Amino acid sequence: MYLPTLDDVLTAHERIQRYIHRTPVFTSAFVNSLAGAELFFKCENLQKAGAFKARGASNAVLELSEAQAARGVATHSSGNHGTCLSYAAERRGIQCTVVMPRTASEAKKEAVRGYGGRIVECEPSMSSREAVLAGIVADPGAEFVHPYDDPRVIAGQGTCARELIGQVDGIDAVIAPIGGGGMVSGTCLAVSDLASRVHVYAAEPEQADDAYRSFRAGRLIADDAPDTVADGLRVPLKDLTWHFVRNHVSDILTASEIEIIDAMKLIWKHLKLVVEASSAVPLATILKNRDLFAGKRVGVILTGGNVDLDALPWRQRSSARGN
């Protein structure tokens, strides 16, 4: 198991610069007053392809040799990683194959196709995903880029926190949502060396709390088919990301479904930003742990903005017009 280092983050940042946005940092006086802290929202919802995963995917794609690149890349994903890998592959002019469950929404398939990705359908189970992917990697042959259990991907995700530290002076803590742990691992890497006084917190839905339970138990515990509105966070930690979580994360905080949805609406209403439910988990945990963050300067990573606008997780009043 190769453990990526800060050097890998710095190299990644230089490599992917022309593929990604240096996303802005937003603040809201109103949200700060609710939180009793100064929150600095790092807007990865405004990233290329709408999610921070463009960073890791771009790093993986750009690191390939010409010979590897000629065979293309492949992954399994029902969310942002598939879209972002397609984006990066299209930019380099190579093929990208995404194994997606046949039950994935048309919107998600459309996003992959929009960046030139080729979709191969599988059954909606992890074993089917992995079997179909293995077939593609074997023949015709393609470089597998895992959504998070991959040092190239983690190094790429670390560029986000590295930017944030440069954009906000005197930050006390950074908090990011945790699913597979790619963003949190990259954040640990960037923060532990560049700004070692900064605490890293991970925020997780109560209904998909494998990282929380693993952290408490001191050993990796897999989740049993978690379900949460924060659909980007349904995946489990793996060995590589568990290493960073166990060794560098100050704490893991959880939030209920309603708390996540309320925080999501708060961000939409007061920051005027379209963010995914996953992006709202950190704010939800900050608002229920006010003492922990009181008076602190906290970087909050808004991980993505790819939302199905036709199926929002809160009820609409019937006064809404149809179209």
Place this chain on the structure above:
Amino acid sequence: MYLPTLDDVLTAHERIQRYIHRTPVFTSAFVNSLAGAELFFKCENLQKAGAFKARGASNAVLELSEAQAARGVATHSSGNHGTCLSYAAERRGIQCTVVMPRTASEAKKEAVRGYGGRIVECEPSMSSREAVLAGIVADPGAEFVHPYDDPRVIAGQGTCARELIGQVDGIDAVIAPIGGGGMVSGTCLAVSDLASRVHVYAAEPEQADDAYRSFRAGRLIADDAPDTVADGLRVPLKDLTWHFVRNHVSDILTASEIEIIDAMKLIWKHLKLVVEASSAVPLATILKNRDLFAGKRVGVILTGGNVDLDALPWRQRSSARGN
């Protein structure tokens, strides 16, 4: 009738600087490809109090003498102007009274109160609004700040286009939604002197097209109780704004309700920005007038982001969760 000048815009800009954000300009490669033009979205949805009206309201409030300020300000509004005037008054530490129809939504009343504004209810008609307001202006006495038919307000709104011209090189046109015409008038002022080669377009809902019909007829025509999803644009032009529209606007373009809603969703989906329906009217007209804007560099003013998230103008699929 005092006609504000470019000097008034420049003075306003200096005066209100500490009250307002210099809002960013966003672009979307995808939206550009749809439009066949380079669009530069000026994000007044990210402005203080969520709308460009913070500019004009701040200018009016800051221009008051100490004696005037001591009596406070008043207006009638069911939308952003009341909220923004309350914001500016609170910042200066003076009282603001907003006459609102008793039928206005609780969300709108809450926004006014959130900035310390005092609400006086009236019947939902223009005559009731004006009568109640006149009473307040007479006794106890307050400075009336009209939402747009006021040179101080127009000069303040002009600071938005002045920023935009400085933020984007070689702009060919600026397009803004038109309701009462305050933003369009201010834009004309800023553009006609600072960048006289830049065309100014106004975008209007078909269902509230008094400006369009006035422009075609060459005389001011009032609308008859217009109804549109773009609720910020239901108000009519007045003499002062008609002056600027008639003399400086290149053309007025209109869009249907469905076109406006589609453009709104496009902005939410691809720019990841929460904007009001009113803000989407310019993009809707650009997409149906592709020849007019082909290959041009166009500034598009996103006027505000104060949306009722519980009553969006498009249908939600039943798969949405309740909370």
